Amino acid sequence: xGGNPRILNSGHSPAELYHDLWSTISQGREWRGEFCNRKKxxxxxxxxxxxxxITSPQGAITHFLAIKEDIxxxxxxxxxxxxxxxxxxxxxxxxxxxxxxxxxxxxxxECNQAAARMFGYACPNEILALSSFGLYYDPSVRExxxxxxxxxxxxxxxxxxxxxxGGAPLWIIANFNFVHDDSAAGKIVEGILVDITERNALESxxxxxxxxxxxxxxxxxxxxxxxxxxxxxxxNLTFLRGAWQATFGLLERYRQAIQSAAGSLPPQVTAALDExxxxxxxxxxxxxxxxxxxxxxxxxxxxxxxxxxxxxxxxPDSANKTAADLNRAIESTITVARNxxxxxxxxxxxxxxxxxxxxxxxxxxxxxxxNLLVNAAHAIKEKLGETEMGQITVRxxxxxxxxxxxxxxxxxxxxxxIRARIFDPFFTTKDVGKGTxxxxxxxxxVIVKKHGGKIRFETEMGRGSTFLIELPIQPFGxxxxx
Amino acid sequence: xxxxxxFVDDEMMVLDGLRRAxxxxxxxxxxxxxxxxxxxxxxxxxxxxxxxxxxxxMPGTDGAQLLEQVKQNHPDVVRIVLSGQSSREAVFRSIAxxxxxxxxxxxxxxxxxxxxxAFAMRDLLSNQCLKTLVSRMQSIPSLxxxxxxxxxxxxxDSPSLAQxxxxxxxxxxxxxxxxxxxxSAFIGAGGRVSSLRQAVNLIGIExxxxxxxxxxxFSRCESNSEVAAYLPTLxxxxxxxxxxAQRIATAEGCPKAVxxxxxxxxxxxxxGKVMFLSEMFDKYRRIxxxxxxxxxxxxxxxxxxxxxxxxxYLVSIWGxxxxxxQAVAYHHCPAVAAEMKFSSLxxxxxxxxxxxxxDTAILNRDIEMDLNYLDxxxxxxxxxxxRSFHQEQMAAKAxxxx
Numbered sequence: 001x002g003g004n005p006r007i008l009n010s011g012h013s014p015a016e017l018y019h020d021l022w023s024t025i026s027q028g029r030e031w032r033g034e035f036c037n038r039k040k041x042x043x044x045x046x047x048x049x050x051x052x053x054i055t056s057p058q059g060a061i062t063h064f065l066a067i068k069e070d071i072x073x074x075x076x077x078x079x080x081x082x083x084x085x086x087x088x089x090x091x092x093x094x095x096x097x098x099x100x101x102x103x104x105x106x107x108x109x110e111c112n113q114a115a116a117r118m119f120g121y122a123c124p125n126e127i128l129a130l131s132s133f134g135l136y137y138d139p140s141v142r143e144x145x146x147x148x149x150x151x152x153x154x155x156x157x158x159x160x161x162x163x164x165x166g167g168a169p170l171w172i173i174a175n176f177n178f179v180h181d182d183s184a185a186g187k188i189v190e191g192i193l194v195d196i197t198e199r200n201a202l203e204s205x206x207x208x209x210x211x212x213x214x215x216x217x218x219x220x221x222x223x224x225x226x227x228x229x230x231x232x233x234x235x236n237l238t239f240l241r242g243a244w245q246a247t248f249g250l251l252e253r254y255r256q257a258i259q260s261a262a263g264s265l266p267p268q269v270t271a272a273l274d275e276x277x278x279x280x281x282x283x284x285x286x287x288x289x290x291x292x293x294x295x296x297x298x299x300x301x302x303x304x305x306x307x308x309x310x311x312x313x314x315x316p317d318s319a320n321k322t323a324a325d326l327n328r329a330i331e332s333t334i335t336v337a338r339n340x341x342x343x344x345x346x347x348x349x350x351x352x353x354x355x356x357x358x359x360x361x362x363x364x365x366x367x368x369x370x371n372l373l374v375n376a377a378h379a380i381k382e383k384l385g386e387t388e389m390g391q392i393t394v395r396x397x398x399x400x401x402x403x404x405x406x407x408x409x410x411x412x413x414x415x416x417x418i419r420a421r422i423f424d425p426f427f428t429t430k431d432v433g434k435g436t437x438x439x440x441x442x443x444x445x446v447i448v449k450k451h452g453g454k455i456r457f458e459t460e461m462g463r464g465s466t467f468l469i470e471l472p473i474q475p476f477g478x479x480x481x482x
Numbered sequence: 483x484x485x486x487x488x489f490v491d492d493e494m495m496v497l498d499g500l501r502r503a504x505x506x507x508x509x510x511x512x513x514x515x516x517x518x519x520x521x522x523x524x525x526x527x528x529x530x531x532x533x534x535x536x537x538x539x540m541p542g543t544d545g546a547q548l549l550e551q552v553k554q555n556h557p558d559v560v561r562i563v564l565s566g567q568s569s570r571e572a573v574f575r576s577i578a579x580x581x582x583x584x585x586x587x588x589x590x591x592x593x594x595x596x597x598x599x600a601f602a603m604r605d606l607l608s609n610q611c612l613k614t615l616v617s618r619m620q621s622i623p624s625l626x627x628x629x630x631x632x633x634x635x636x637x638x639d640s641p642s643l644a645q646x647x648x649x650x651x652x653x654x655x656x657x658x659x660x661x662x663x664x665x666s667a668f669i670g671a672g673g674r675v676s677s678l679r680q681a682v683n684l685i686g687i688e689x690x691x692x693x694x695x696x697x698x699x700f701s702r703c704e705s706n707s708e709v710a711a712y713l714p715t716l717x718x719x720x721x722x723x724x725x726x727a728q729r730i731a732t733a734e735g736c737p738k739a740v741x742x743x744x745x746x747x748x749x750x751x752x753x754g755k756v757m758f759l760s761e762m763f764d765k766y767r768r769i770x771x772x773x774x775x776x777x778x779x780x781x782x783x784x785x786x787x788x789x790x791x792x793x794x795y796l797v798s799i800w801g802x803x804x805x806x807x808q809a810v811a812y813h814h815c816p817a818v819a820a821e822m823k824f825s826s827l828x829x830x831x832x833x834x835x836x837x838x839x840x841d842t843a844i845l846n847r848d849i850e851m852d853l854n855y856l857d858x859x860x861x862x863x864x865x866x867x868x869r870s871f872h873q874e875q876m877a878a879k880a881x882x883x884x
Contacts, residue, residue, distance in 0.1 A: 224539075227566035228493055231586040235499030238590060242506060304587050322686045323643055357683055 013037070025053050025064060034071070046075040098172070098193035101181075104146060106132045109188065118172070118195045120165035137161040137169055149178040149189060159196070169426045171197045201425030205442050212367065216314030223307045230307070234300045241293045248286065309335035313366050323357035324365070326403055326471075330394055333369045341377040345390040345409070352396045358403045359474045364446040369394075371439035372407040372467050379411025379465060390464075402453070402470040413461040423455075447471065485601050486512045486529065490522045490536035490548065491564075496586075503590040519543035519551075526556050532604070533597055538565035538572055549579035558613040560600055560799050564588055570689060573666060574697055578620060582801035583666035596801055603798040603811060608786040615761055616795045622655035622753060623703035623760050625713050632656070632700070636691045646690055647682045654720050654756055656700050657749050660685070662800035663693065674803035676826075677742035708767075709759050712845060716755060719837060719846040722875065724748030726833035727826070729871045734824050734864070740805075744829040747809035751830050754793030754810070755845065758785065770844055777848035778814060790814055814848075817855045824859055831855070832865075836872045 013036050024031040030052040038044055047068045054063040092099055098115030102108050108128050116124045119135060133139040141160065148155055155176045162170040177190040262270060309332040327349075334347055341347060373392065380390030395406040414422065421427045425441040447453040447469055459465035491497050497515040504513060514531075516522050519540060526534070534552055538545035549561045563576050566586040573583050582596060607613055624632075632649045635641045650656045657678055664681035665674055675681050682690065693699045703710050727748035731741045758766040762785065769780045781788045794811030809827040812819045816831040835851035856862055 224567045227586040228496060231566065231588065232493070232495045232499030234587050235496075235503035235590060239499070239502030239505060243502075300587070320686075320688050322688075323683045 021051065025051055026061070028053050028055060028059075028061060034075075045070055045072045047071060098191075098195070100127075100132075100191045100193065102132045102189045102191070104178075104187060104189065106142065108132050115193060118164075118170065118193060119162065120168070120170075126165075135162050137163045145176065146189075149176055153178050166421075168421055168424055169197070170195065171200045171426070197425060201438065201441055202445075204425075204438050205445065208367075208438065208442065209363075212314060212363065216363075219310045219314045223311045226303065226307050230300055230304050234297065234304075237293055237297045237300060241290065241297070244289050244293065248289075306335060308332075313370075314363070320361075321359045322362055324360050324362045326355060326358055326365070326405065327351040327353070327396055329362060329366055330369055330396070330405070333366050333373065334394070337370055337373045340374050341392060343386050344377050344381045344384065345392045347373075347392045347394065350393060350395040352398055355396050355398050355403055356473055358471050360451055360471060361446070364450060365471075368443045368446050368469070369405070369407070371443055375439060375467075376407055376409035376411060376465075379409050379413075381411075383410075383412045383462075398473075399470065401473055403473050405469040405471070406466055408464060408466040410464040413463055414457065414459040414465055415461065419459070422457075443467075443469075484510055484512045485532040485597075487514070487597070488522055488525055488531045488534045489513060489515045490517070490519065490534065490540070490545070491515075492517055492537060492540040496537070500590065504594070507594060519545075519548035522548055523551060523555075526552065526559070531556070531559050532601065533560035533562060535562045535564050535593070538563055538567050538576060546576040546579055549576065553579050553618070557618045558610060560597070560604075560617065562593075562597075564593075574692065577663070577693070577697060577699060581617070581799045582662075585667040588667070595804075599804060599807060600795075600798045603791070603795040603807065606787065606791040606811070607795055612785075612787055612792065613795070616757070616792060617799065619757065619761075619796060621699060621701040622658050622756050622796075623709065623713070624653050624655040624700050625717050626702055626705045626710065628653045628656070629700060629702040633695065636694055641687060641691075643679075643682055643687060646687070647679050650682060651678050651724075651745075651749070652717070652721055654717065654749060654753055657746065658753055658797060658800065658802075659699050660690075661746070661797075661802050661806070663699070665801045665803065676739070676746050676803050676806055678746055679742070703760070709763055712759055713756070715843045715845055716752060716759075719841060719843070720749050720752055722837045722872075723751060723830065723833045725875060726837055726868070726872055727829040729875075730833055730868050731824075731826065731829040733867065733871070734829070734861075736824065736826075736829075740826055740829075743803075743805055743809075744826040744833075747806050747813075747826045747830045748833055750793070750797065750806065751810055751813045751834060752789060752793070752846075753796065754789030754791065757792055757796065758789055774844045774847040775850075777844075788814070815852065817852060817858070822858055824861070828855075828859065832868055833872075836869055840872070840876065 017033060017035070021031050021033065030050065032048070032050050034046060034048050036044060036046055047070050050067040052065045053061045054065050056062045093112050095112055096114050098112060098118045100108065100111040100115045108130060111124045111127050113124060116122065116127050119127060121127055127135075133142050136142050138161070145155065145158070145160075155174070158174045158176065160172050160174055162172055164170045172193045173196050174194075175192045178187055179190060180186070181188040258265065258270070258273065312329070312332040313336040330349070330351075334341075334349070373394075376392045380392070384390055390410040391408075392410075393406075393408045395404075395408070397404045397406075418427075423440050423444040425438065427441070444455055447455040451471055453469060453471040455467065455469050457465055457467045489497055489500055491500075494517055497517065501513065501515055504511065507513075514525055516525055519536075519542060522534065522536065525531075534549070536545040536548055540548075543551075545563055545565065549563070552559055552561055561579060561581050563580045563583045564586060565572065565583070576583060581600075584593065584596075604613060607616070628649055632646070632653075635645050635649065650660055660678065660681050661675060664684050675684065685693070703713055724745045725748070728741055728745040731744035736744070755766075758781070765784060769777060769784060772780060778788050778790075790811055790813055794807055797810055798807045805826050808819050808825075809830045812827055813830045813834055816827050819825075819827055831849075832851065835849050838847045838849050841847050851865075853862075856865065
């Protein structure tokens with residue numbers, strides 16, 4: 001072989017390596033290691049070396065025997081493998097979808113940061129301590145999922161209602177694989193989870209908006225149907241009122257004429273007249289007929305008012321912002337929602353009559369006011385039942401460039417423990433079927449996202465709550481005007 | 483002479499209700515009730531009517547089609563829609579043929595007021611031709627530059643109500659038309675609208691856009707027509723009187739509604755002149771060639787009515803609020819209107835008289851202040867102040883021009 005191995009030093013292997021090599025072989029021992037060297041043509045290559053001293057019979061080192069193998073290729077394969085492993089690890093860790101691996105009996109083996117965040121935990125370790133049953137909103141659902149996995153091996157696009165840390169609902173869409181895993185003895189569940197809570201909330205709000213839109217179209221049709229009979233009912237009542245006045249006046253004249261001529265009339269005629277008057281209870285008719293007509297006219301006016309309010313509430317122009325009179329909109333909404341509050345509360349309004357028009361999506365604002373009124377009525381009902389009347393107050397005020405709407409109730413108040421979550425989508429304290437948990441989430445979305453406004457509340461347990469909305473007015477501008 | 487009215491509705495009970503509720507009007511109105519458009523057209527062939535009040539949705543020929551035919555064949559008849567259907571689409575469809583749009587349920591008293599107003603103004607016109615001329619008009623020509631400006635603004639992605647209002651507040655034709663629309667009950671405003679800002683606001687940007695760009699409710703005066711040459715002078719005067727009337731009403735401590743009404747009344751006061759110019763140009767030009775002091779007398783003599791009467795009839799059948807109609811009708815002779823108290827009519831009369839003093843255009847110098855009226859209101863000492871407002875306005879304008 002000849003030559004001093006030192007000359008092979010490429011500068012790519014650390015000095016300690018050579019130091020170690022020398023001290024090993026010069027002590028007569030065999031050295032194994034890997035070098036990174038440079039070929040004559042400058043190409044870098046890796047080799048394993050097995051260097052053994054060859055000693056003379058006297059024990060002196062005479063030669064070294066080096067057996068080398070070029071391992072550049074193997075080395076490269078290893079590095080590629082390592083890099084790929086790292087890439088996949090990062091794909092797991094950095095994935096924005098939640099990735100989770102659990103055992104069939106619900107032990108969480110591994111999950112990534114996204115999964116932890118989705119469920120409201122600070123880091124994956126917090127979840128590892130839990131049973132995956134606890135991640136389901138209804139733990140029994142997991143049994144169904146497992147049964148399906150055992151039967152089919154995988155499930156795709158499964159929508160699941162889960163539970164965040166603290167109990168808030170979380171909607172996810174998940175793909176599950178039920179597979180053998182070498183590292184865990186037996187089969188495991190792999191899940192990829194995407195948080196669709198917000199999407200579901202928006203869809204649900206959209207459905208509500210669509211429902212409202214079709215109600216709006218219906219309302220316009222009903223309005224037409226109702227307005228026609230209202231027209232002739234009112235016309236006829238107006239006519240009857242006048243006709244009764246005229247008839248009654250005429251009868252009075254007759255009566256006076258009869259009285260003044262009383263002596264000259266045959267007694268049987270006056271007796272018959274008196275009896276006829278008694279039979280029809282003339283005094284009663286004289287006082288009640290006009291009242292009956294007036295009350296009916298008032299009723300017809302009220303029907304017209306309700307129809308008008310209904311049409312205004314289900315504002316058809318939902319695609320554009322319009323300059324709206326908030327006071328009027330609130331009045332319409334109160335009329336429309338009458339059935340929701342009239343058995344539990346009285347409503348008083350305190351309107352800022354100088355409030356300018358506010359550019360807004362009026363249909364959405366109507367919906368928000370309706371939700372707040374319904375919530376207020378429910379809070380009062382929860383506290384008082386239907387035996388005693390509570391009080392709802394709706395106030396409007398101008399505050400610089402904002403219009404403020406305040407809806408106050410004398411209801412139960414909002415418990416400390418849920419105050420932080422009441423604007424979360426799907427959060428509800430009402431019984432199943434009574435509330436969608438979308439009312440305040442929608443209010444938040446409409447006021448904050450769609451209008452750049454603010455919504456907040458003040459509450460005191462046992463005393464009631466006030467919800468405050470601020471909407472930017474975006475007024476006509478000072479330069480405008482006559 | 484009693485007026486003859488024709489009511490049309492496919493719902494017999496509505497007709498019966500109206501017949502009973504309007505029974506009290508039997509001295510002034512001769513009323514006929516028919517349940518289809520065909521029957522209505524037949525009735526119109528037999529005797530002349532003064533007004534038709536029709537439902538919108540009827541089997542066969544509907545209200546809009548009926549009124550279209552009435553407009554063609556009996557153009558002097560006042561055409562009113564009384565419909566339970568108050569969607570904007572329905573209203574848009576009937577905009578061309580109907581003068582006013584009322585929605586059910588409508589208090590019969592409202593009908594009496596609106597029609598009474600229109601008939602009173604109609605009686606001031608001496609001949610059938612003039613009635614026909616007014617009743618046929620769908621729009622008053624707009625100044626070409628303002629028309630272009632408005633359509634440009636409406637083609638923007640998000641025009642503001644303020645921009646729209648600012649342009650409409652400078653144009654006699656647009657202002658009158660937008661008020662006609664806003665006073666149609668379809669908006670559900672309840673009360674009557676005199677303020678242009680309120681009108682634009684009620685109708686809303688999207689509807690204004692549709693009305694102007696698709697339905698063409700405004701008409702643009704042909705730029706190179708003979709009429710167009712007169713418009714800028716008349717427009718300048720109208721805007722001047724509008725701002726001065728507003729200023730005077732403010733100074734006299736009027737409530738906000740009357741101040742806004744004074745502006746609108748000022749803008750519209752000479753609308754009759756625009757109508758004369760656009761409809762009877764050759765005759766009217768001859769009048770303008772004469773002595774400005776005798777314009778009104780010549781109008782009466784040669785055309786059969788004054789520009790004030792002509793304009794008042796138009797705004798009355800278009801359903802504009804009573805004070806605006808009064809202001810247009812009596813801006814030359816405010817004492818004729820019964821009430822002796824400061825109103826938008828008074829503001830317009832004084833503003834018009836003051837503004838015309840300094841005007842060089844014959845078109846605008848047809849009026850003198852009614853000093854008896856001024857004394858009657860006890861405002862003689864205020865005149866100088868009002869004149870100073872006008873001086874200020876003129877000075878400000880000159881400054882802008884310079």
